[in-house]
Amino acid sequence: MTVDGTIEFIAALLMLSGAVMALLSAIGIMRFPDVYTRSHAGTKSSTLAVLLTLLGAFIHFASDQGFYSVRLLLGIVFVFLTAPVAGHVIIRAAYRANVKMSDTTIEDELKGVLQQVKQDAEADRTETGEIMSEDKKEELKHQEE
Amino acid sequence: METLVTILAGVLVTVATYLLLSKSLIRVVIGTAMLTHAAHLLIITVPGLKIGSVPILGEGDAGPVDALPQALILTSIVIGFAVTAVSLVLTYRTYQEIGTDKLDQLRGDQDE
Amino acid sequence: MSILILAILIPFISAVILPFAHRYIRRIHVGWFAMLVPLSLFIYFIQLTPIIANGDVIQSTLSWIPSYGINFSAYVDGLSLTLALLISGVGTLVILYSIYYLSPKESLSHFYTYLMLFMGAMLGVVMSDNLLGLYVFWELTSISSFLLIAFWYQRKRSRDGAKKSLLITVTGGISMLVGFLMIGFIAESWSIREIIGSVSMINDHYLFIPAMILILLGAFTKSAQFPFHIWLPDAMEAPTPVSAYLHSATMVKAGIYLVARFTPVFGGEAVWFWVVTSVGLFTLFWGSFNAVKQTDLKALLAYSTISQLGMIMSMFGIGSAALHLGYSTESVVYTGASFAALFHLVNHSTFKGALFMVVGIVDHSVGTRDTRRLGGLISLMPITFTIALIGSMSMAGLPPFNGFLSKEMFFTAVLEINEANFFALETWGIILPVIAWIASVFTFVYSTIFIVKTFLGPYQEERLEHPAHEPKWGMLVSPIILVVLVIAIFFFPNVIGKNLVTPAMNGLFPQLIAQGEELGQRIYAWHGFVPELYMTIGVVLLGIVLFLTKKYWQGVYNLFPEDLALNELYGGLLDQIESKSTTVTNFYMTRYLRDYLVYIFLFFILLIGGTIVFTGAYSFSLPENANITSLEFIIVLSMAVAAISILFAKSRLTAIVLNSILGFGIAMLFVLFSAPDLALTQLVVETVTTVLFLVAYYFLPEWEKEGNRRRASITNWIISIGVGAVFTFVALAAQGNKAFDSISTYFENAYELAGGNNIVNAILGDFRALDTMLEVIVLLIAGLGVYVFIRLKNKKESEESD
Amino acid sequence: MIEIMLTLALTLYGIAIAISVIRTIIGPSLPDRIVALDMIGVMLVSCIAIISVSYGTKAFLEVILILAILAFISTIAFSKYIERGTIIDSRRDD
Amino acid sequence: MIKHRYRINNVILRTVAKLVSLIILTLAVYLFLAGHHSPGGGFVGGLVLASALVLLLIVFDIETVRKGIPVDFKKVAAFGALLSVGTGFGALIFGENFLSQAFDYFNLPFFGKTELTTVMIFEAGVALVVVGVVVTIILSISEDE
Amino acid sequence: MNNLIAMPMMLPVLTAIILIFLRPYIKIQRTISLIVMIANIGISIYLLQLIQSNGILRLDFGGWEPPFGILFVADSFSVILVLTSSIVTAICLLYAFSSVEKSYEHMFFYSFINLLVAGVNGSFLTGDLFNLFVCFEIMLLASYILIAFGGKKGQLRESIKYVIINVISSWIFLVAIGYLYAVIGSLNLAHLSERIAEHGQTPIITVISIVFLTVFALKAGLFLYFWLPGSYSVPSTVVGALFGALLTKVGIYAMFRFFSLLFYHEPAITHTIIGVLAGLTLVGGSIGAVAYKDIRLVASYNVVIAVGFILVGLAVSTQSSLEGAVYYLVHDMIVKALLFLLVGTMIALTKETKLDQMSGLIRNYPLLGWMFFIVTLSLAGIPPLSGFIGKVLIGGGTLENGSYILLALAFISSIFVLYSLLRVFLSSFWGETIISKDEEIPMKKGLLIPCALLTIGSIALGLGAESLSVYIQDAAQVLVDPQLYIDAVLSSD
Amino acid sequence: MPAQFLINVFIALLWTLISDEDELSFTTFVAGYLVGIVIVFLMHRFFGERFYLSRFFSLIKLLLIFNRELILSAKVVLGHIIRPKIKFKPGLFKYETALRGDWETTALALLVMLTPGSVVVEVTQKGDAFYIHAMDVDQSKNALLRSLKRFEKAIMEVTR
Numbered sequence A: 001m002t003v004d005g006t007i008e009f010i011a012a013l014l015m016l017s018g019a020v021m022a023l024l025s026a027i028g029i030m031r032f033p034d035v036y037t038r039s040h041a042g043t044k045s046s047t048l049a050v051l052l053t054l055l056g057a058f059i060h061f062a063s064d065q066g067f068y069s070v071r072l073l074l075g076i077v078f079v080f081l082t083a084p085v086a087g088h089v090i091i092r093a094a095y096r097a098n099v100k101m102s103d104t105t106i107e108d109e110l111k112g113v114l115q116q117v118k119q120d121a122e123a124d125r126t127e128t129g130e131i132m133s134e135d136k137k138e139e140l141k142h143q144e145e
Numbered sequence B: 001m002e003t004l005v006t007i008l009a010g011v012l013v014t015v016a017t018y019l020l021l022s023k024s025l026i027r028v029v030i031g032t033a034m035l036t037h038a039a040h041l042l043i044i045t046v047p048g049l050k051i052g053s054v055p056i057l058g059e060g061d062a063g064p065v066d067a068l069p070q071a072l073i074l075t076s077i078v079i080g081f082a083v084t085a086v087s088l089v090l091t092y093r094t095y096q097e098i099g100t101d102k103l104d105q106l107r108g109d110q111d112e
Numbered sequence C: 001m002s003i004l005i006l007a008i009l010i011p012f013i014s015a016v017i018l019p020f021a022h023r024y025i026r027r028i029h030v031g032w033f034a035m036l037v038p039l040s041l042f043i044y045f046i047q048l049t050p051i052i053a054n055g056d057v058i059q060s061t062l063s064w065i066p067s068y069g070i071n072f073s074a075y076v077d078g079l080s081l082t083l084a085l086l087i088s089g090v091g092t093l094v095i096l097y098s099i100y101y102l103s104p105k106e107s108l109s110h111f112y113t114y115l116m117l118f119m120g121a122m123l124g125v126v127m128s129d130n131l132l133g134l135y136v137f138w139e140l141t142s143i144s145s146f147l148l149i150a151f152w153y154q155r156k157r158s159r160d161g162a163k164k165s166l167l168i169t170v171t172g173g174i175s176m177l178v179g180f181l182m183i184g185f186i187a188e189s190w191s192i193r194e195i196i197g198s199v200s201m202i203n204d205h206y207l208f209i210p211a212m213i214l215i216l217l218g219a220f221t222k223s224a225q226f227p228f229h230i231w232l233p234d235a236m237e238a239p240t241p242v243s244a245y246l247h248s249a250t251m252v253k254a255g256i257y258l259v260a261r262f263t264p265v266f267g268g269e270a271v272w273f274w275v276v277t278s279v280g281l282f283t284l285f286w287g288s289f290n291a292v293k294q295t296d297l298k299a300l301l302a303y304s305t306i307s308q309l310g311m312i313m314s315m316f317g318i319g320s321a322a323l324h325l326g327y328s329t330e331s332v333v334y335t336g337a338s339f340a341a342l343f344h345l346v347n348h349s350t351f352k353g354a355l356f357m358v359v360g361i362v363d364h365s366v367g368t369r370d371t372r373r374l375g376g377l378i379s380l381m382p383i384t385f386t387i388a389l390i391g392s393m394s395m396a397g398l399p400p401f402n403g404f405l406s407k408e409m410f411f412t413a414v415l416e417i418n419e420a421n422f423f424a425l426e427t428w429g430i431i432l433p434v435i436a437w438i439a440s441v442f443t444f445v446y447s448t449i450f451i452v453k454t455f456l457g458p459y460q461e462e463r464l465e466h467p468a469h470e471p472k473w474g475m476l477v478s479p480i481i482l483v484v485l486v487i488a489i490f491f492f493p494n495v496i497g498k499n500l501v502t503p504a505m506n507g508l509f510p511q512l513i514a515q516g517e518e519l520g521q522r523i524y525a526w527h528g529f530v531p532e533l534y535m536t537i538g539v540v541l542l543g544i545v546l547f548l549t550k551k552y553w554q555g556v557y558n559l560f561p562e563d564l565a566l567n568e569l570y571g572g573l574l575d576q577i578e579s580k581s582t583t584v585t586n587f588y589m590t591r592y593l594r595d596y597l598v599y600i601f602l603f604f605i606l607l608i609g610g611t612i613v614f615t616g617a618y619s620f621s622l623p624e625n626a627n628i629t630s631l632e633f634i635i636v637l638s639m640a641v642a643a644i645s646i647l648f649a650k651s652r653l654t655a656i657v658l659n660s661i662l663g664f665g666i667a668m669l670f671v672l673f674s675a676p677d678l679a680l681t682q683l684v685v686e687t688v689t690t691v692l693f694l695v696a697y698y699f700l701p702e703w704e705k706e707g708n709r710r711r712a713s714i715t716n717w718i719i720s721i722g723v724g725a726v727f728t729f730v731a732l733a734a735q736g737n738k739a740f741d742s743i744s745t746y747f748e749n750a751y752e753l754a755g756g757n758n759i760v761n762a763i764l765g766d767f768r769a770l771d772t773m774l775e776v777i778v779l780l781i782a783g784l785g786v787y788v789f790i791r792l793k794n795k796k797e798s799e800e801s802d
Numbered sequence D: 001m002i003e004i005m006l007t008l009a010l011t012l013y014g015i016a017i018a019i020s021v022i023r024t025i026i027g028p029s030l031p032d033r034i035v036a037l038d039m040i041g042v043m044l045v046s047c048i049a050i051i052s053v054s055y056g057t058k059a060f061l062e063v064i065l066i067l068a069i070l071a072f073i074s075t076i077a078f079s080k081y082i083e084r085g086t087i088i089d090s091r092r093d094d
Numbered sequence E: 001m002i003k004h005r006y007r008i009n010n011v012i013l014r015t016v017a018k019l020v021s022l023i024i025l026t027l028a029v030y031l032f033l034a035g036h037h038s039p040g041g042g043f044v045g046g047l048v049l050a051s052a053l054v055l056l057l058i059v060f061d062i063e064t065v066r067k068g069i070p071v072d073f074k075k076v077a078a079f080g081a082l083l084s085v086g087t088g089f090g091a092l093i094f095g096e097n098f099l100s101q102a103f104d105y106f107n108l109p110f111f112g113k114t115e116l117t118t119v120m121i122f123e124a125g126v127a128l129v130v131v132g133v134v135v136t137i138i139l140s141i142s143e144d145e
Numbered sequence F: 001m002n003n004l005i006a007m008p009m010m011l012p013v014l015t016a017i018i019l020i021f022l023r024p025y026i027k028i029q030r031t032i033s034l035i036v037m038i039a040n041i042g043i044s045i046y047l048l049q050l051i052q053s054n055g056i057l058r059l060d061f062g063g064w065e066p067p068f069g070i071l072f073v074a075d076s077f078s079v080i081l082v083l084t085s086s087i088v089t090a091i092c093l094l095y096a097f098s099s100v101e102k103s104y105e106h107m108f109f110y111s112f113i114n115l116l117v118a119g120v121n122g123s124f125l126t127g128d129l130f131n132l133f134v135c136f137e138i139m140l141l142a143s144y145i146l147i148a149f150g151g152k153k154g155q156l157r158e159s160i161k162y163v164i165i166n167v168i169s170s171w172i173f174l175v176a177i178g179y180l181y182a183v184i185g186s187l188n189l190a191h192l193s194e195r196i197a198e199h200g201q202t203p204i205i206t207v208i209s210i211v212f213l214t215v216f217a218l219k220a221g222l223f224l225y226f227w228l229p230g231s232y233s234v235p236s237t238v239v240g241a242l243f244g245a246l247l248t249k250v251g252i253y254a255m256f257r258f259f260s261l262l263f264y265h266e267p268a269i270t271h272t273i274i275g276v277l278a279g280l281t282l283v284g285g286s287i288g289a290v291a292y293k294d295i296r297l298v299a300s301y302n303v304v305i306a307v308g309f310i311l312v313g314l315a316v317s318t319q320s321s322l323e324g325a326v327y328y329l330v331h332d333m334i335v336k337a338l339l340f341l342l343v344g345t346m347i348a349l350t351k352e353t354k355l356d357q358m359s360g361l362i363r364n365y366p367l368l369g370w371m372f373f374i375v376t377l378s379l380a381g382i383p384p385l386s387g388f389i390g391k392v393l394i395g396g397g398t399l400e401n402g403s404y405i406l407l408a409l410a411f412i413s414s415i416f417v418l419y420s421l422l423r424v425f426l427s428s429f430w431g432e433t434i435i436s437k438d439e440e441i442p443m444k445k446g447l448l449i450p451c452a453l454l455t456i457g458s459i460a461l462g463l464g465a466e467s468l469s470v471y472i473q474d475a476a477q478v479l480v481d482p483q484l485y486i487d488a489v490l491s492s493d
Numbered sequence G: 001m002p003a004q005f006l007i008n009v010f011i012a013l014l015w016t017l018i019s020d021e022d023e024l025s026f027t028t029f030v031a032g033y034l035v036g037i038v039i040v041f042l043m044h045r046f047f048g049e050r051f052y053l054s055r056f057f058s059l060i061k062l063l064l065i066f067n068r069e070l071i072l073s074a075k076v077v078l079g080h081i082i083r084p085k086i087k088f089k090p091g092l093f094k095y096e097t098a099l100r101g102d103w104e105t106t107a108l109a110l111l112v113m114l115t116p117g118s119v120v121v122e123v124t125q126k127g128d129a130f131y132i133h134a135m136d137v138d139q140s141k142n143a144l145l146r147s148l149k150r151f152e153k154a155i156m157e158v159t160r
């Protein structure tokens, strides 16, 4: 195996391991009990997967075509920058929208603090035309099941 | 692949048609958007799939794929967006003025 | 432009000018100006008589649409001239009469405008050689008649009468137009003369008889033949001068004229003979029979007119038999009927015009036309009575009045035709003289009623609006002139016979004339003791009996409510059409979008599916397929699943999330299929659309369960799958039937041609820049439109007021 | 060898995506769906990278970036919608 | 409208969004310029630009964005359309067919051999319309009372 | 190079954009719009002359030769329609000046009108399949906005249906383009025609032609007209008039173009279907026209009838019937605009919409009444008004072709036309006058003059039919002989 | 600090011009920049400031720390995923941070969130504390707290 060949192999390996990571994350979002834990798998393990894959691609292009793709690097940066924020925002939304935590959850320090906040949010939603009521009904129904 | 994609387009058409036949305007609007997807899949399939490289000169070894359908689809995507925007806004204005988004309640007066 | 054309145009021109004359020259009654028109026309036509009597014709053409041979080609022969003289002559008298009849408070300018329109149109009808030109004028007569009937349009009865006449005559007119088109099509000419010239070539074309029937429909509706006569009594809502002019002397004669004019075309056909003759005869009977029971003098005259028109019609029918026989001695026998018809045409105009004017005078004088309130006017209105007497005696067919002459000739004709042995006349011929005779009896009866009920018997002033008195002299002039003619024609019938009727025969039987047939006849008041005379005597005797015993047999009319039924049929038909139309239209125009979409989709499925089956487009081989990788398969599958799941999504947000998956999927396919630009655009547009949905969701209600009944939902499924299947099927068939390579290899030179490596971009920005430019405009419209939708709101929704 | 690895990688990604699609469909809560959707977006980014490698073209690199950006924007939008019901405020709230 | 009785500390999101939107804007410009030779062009450029604005609108609010970019987006769209259609008419001045585009290569200081084409103007118009319209639509709906 | 050909579309587009910047200046907006329409009239007339002397003209956009680029093709058929639409629009604009609310005029009203016209003219002129789609979209988008301009309940309710149905038809259009491109591999109409002729109109092509037929049937209201009455009766008067005059005509135009230029090899299938649909349309339209008392509905169903009537001309496809159809198209555009303007004016003056709620208007508004009477006659094809010649020629065509049922339906329908409008005239204009002189809403000259112009137009078109005949024969010639079109487009010059 | 950067660029430009090649080339510029770095580093005390690239190095250090944490905790999460039975105990706890300002707070939050197994749910109004949802409070809370401290320190090296 030539040097180039080796590098390309490494690149491919990176990509493949990224794929494995992704698969595992996907399994995670299937298996985990509530949206909070699922988000751990969903928004972040997959980040690593992307990191590996894009890196692999970057290396591949660099060795194969001598092309250092700024765009790929930028992509990596971008995913790193945004993925966690996305996770944060979803979780916050879930929490504020009263999505139940799994029964195994052992502490919730935010509960007391946000009680008032939640009530306010509740009031706001009804005020803005019961936009959420249907969504929430659905959730509640699911959680009952 | 071509057949598969065409069948997918067919499935989208079926689903879209079903949505179009519903009472709720929002469903109908989503249906129209889905129809557009199906048309695009059809058009992209026309010249045959995966038989050329990207239609950028100097990229790839095989000759470029038929670029014309792509140009058409691009135009259509943008038009589709415009139409969706308009119908969405109409839907919401209708709801705002008339108080329903149910089409069976949007029949209007009978003349006699 | 020749004087002839000008003659037709002058009434139209004056129709435009008269309102101005009315407005600016207040001191003189506008009718005087109007009268100048027919008067001068009459003089013009009179001086043409010698030429025409000589056997010559005058013609002149005004091009209208020469490219299609549609012109106003004026053609004057004896037939045309006869009618033209009637139109202008009676026209002059009627206008003179109207000057005194109509109150100056009426909208005179309208009246005379309509009248002028009518006059011009009528002249056009009788002088047109071009079929389509004729049709133009034909419809104009219907329209001007409509306007005149509804002259007092605030009255419901006027409007109804006008509507009825217009609907019936225009319908007939349209039928006639189709007939014209057919005959023009098979003869390849719009010229009646040329068509006559080619009759032998076209008369076995399968459209020949349909064309004949259609043209006859036009003639029958216009001439108020049974069962289309129902409009004429209602048309009596028009001012009396109009009734006198249009609805007895001229317009209703247009149908008669048409039959005469087309006799040389269709005359030899049995269908023509029987249809024209029998419809005419039945109308003759039906009109006279019904006239008897009328209590309104005008209605009586209306039915009388119907009857007389039927008589003329039937005579033309009988006369056409001559063409069946061709040039022979026998044929002259039958042409006599046509001769009589033409003669009666003139006679009828004189006495009927006079009678209508009498009714107008009576109405004007005492304010009613109801025979039950009238009576005993003889002493108070002696001149009027005299006129009425002469008119009705002529109408009844008694000497020494012109009606007698033509009626005798009519009897001769029906007797002659009874002898014929063609057209199955051996069997049915006897019916003709029988009906003719019976009808004449009733004619005698109603003529008697007209005189007796109005002028004899007790005078009941308390039942009248005003006490009876003779009218102004001006009103009497016209009827007097007419009755003078009634008598004059009796004594000098051959002035008319030789100068008008005989030349007019040329128009009916040009083929026979060409072969040297002599169709002119001398008219005699006295034939000796021939069957005709006995028939007349019988008419008088039985007529008197029937008149005297009327109250005993009047119950017969209750057995014949059919006339009413016809009217009811008309009214019922209109009501039914309206209400059924509403029902039918409401049935499918549900104003429910789903139903409309169902129609569209069914159309799509059935028509396209049907075409596939019908053309055999279902046999094709699938296109060559590229391989499918597992990723591709999964993506396609995921998209399908996501799409289907949208249908079951319980919240709209779920739906839009799933829709986003679709968007991602499409973009991914674009990547897989080497379309980076598309993938880019798709992604951004998808996201922006999603945002748009979310923004709009704020204002919209959460979606509810559809709550469709099971059946509706099954229907929806069937339709959806049908649409999907047809779509897919045609797509596969199209891909499998690739016939040509795409033109797009040309674009692969994008760099040399347009200086760009990105072919798609080069297409969008250069090769097909117009699409792009316009698409940008589409976007612009959407943007501005959304802005307008949201900003332009009804401040205070005052529902539906525009 | 490398080709097989890439194909395998794509297949694994495909399976991962399929699983995420299932999560999107079954929910149960809306945030669950958003999490899954976000994940699909990010995984597609990887897929495109691999496809670029296997097709040997640089033409999709922009797509990668754009997809990453848009997945982010979508997620933000959805989350804000769930949180507030409105995704674009008229006025500053702080 | 919503009365904000509870406050969300959006610091993470806002901070990242500022950064991200810079990246997106740069990318938009890049896509626009690169379109002639690689994927991109007026449409995509405009759309990406618009999506950056959408991000800012979501993360911040209309008031803030308007203050930051004080233009009438309807006019932007119209101006873009004017540019695009204008190039069409422009060709008439040179006696060319409507919408004829011209391109040539120039040696410019610093840029070297550069291709300048009227398509650029055309595409700039396209991009402006896209931005203008997308933002107009979203703003119009969002601002509705 | 004939850049002039682009102007009927491009001038309105440019104007529309410029007017956006002139938003506050209503007077200027009006003036410019009107000037542009008048310019278009002039250009169209000039083009007609040019076509007479030089044959069919074309403009290759960007200089790209067909079949690769997009081009506009100006033959007599398309230019006649452009001319008519420009005239109608100019007159409708005049009406708009006195009838449209100020607040609308500030809301880019004239821009949208210009864009609508641009879309219409573009559709007439384009020689490219996909470009036709785009032009349709411009027209449709503008119509989506205009139909609901003002945002009244009824408008929103109907416009949403209108939009959805048109979105679906546009979709079918796109799909059809995809199908055809798959088989033929080109987008240029002439090139498509050439290739189809070369390859033969195979079953699949016939099937595709029916897909196109579905699209155009929807747009034209051929058989699939159920969307039309609702939509056409809600917009403001001017918009309604433009819709009635222009929109369905574009669908009709496309049908004529496609089934004379592309899919003319299997008339036994395609043209028969068109004939059946036309017949059914005549029946449905006729029934609908007498079914309702709302005068806007009466007018709308009359649009439907005309569609059926004109399409009879295509179903028959003889030189004569095609000439008749072109005549009738021109006539119908003018007269339908007039009808809708009159109906709108009646409603504006009485604040009523049903014919039995109006009475005796002729006393209050005599000129209006007489114009309505003339429009009634004209639509019924009564000579010498404009409908006559078209009717005669189409009738003649059906005879040549032996299509007697169509002949019968076409002519019976004109009785229904007459009856439906006569009902309005009798009930609304005649009868007791119920509006006294003091409560009478004064008639604005600005409303009357445009109507009068159109009325004169109908009369002039009827009497002066000959002056158009050379152009119309030329138009039909191209429809009969597609090779003329192909040669003009594909020859390099 | 911007001054240092400008000087560096100036040096790079100078270098490019001195090289006197036929064309202006990017690689020469980069070489010049590298030379400049050395020069500026040697002279940065004259400007009385920190060497501007020291932040850069701190940043790299931060990244390295982060990567270690990332991999470690990814292992944990993945471990949970592949374990046949799920038996972690999630929880939500408060963490008070010493960091201040938008950028610092954000950076820390990003790092916390990138670390699998922990998500910031809310930031307090003052921005002085996070509410963190951890996937397995039982086992990894302490480890998480430790890495948080490390992150804080590393961030401060970059920003202050």
Ligand code: NA
Residues within 6 Å of the ligand: F355, F356, F357, F358, F359, F360, F427, F428, F431
């Ligand atoms: Na009334």
Ligand code: NA
Residues within 6 Å of the ligand: F355, F356, F357, F358, F359, F360, F426, F427, F428, F429, F431
């Ligand atoms: Na009425």
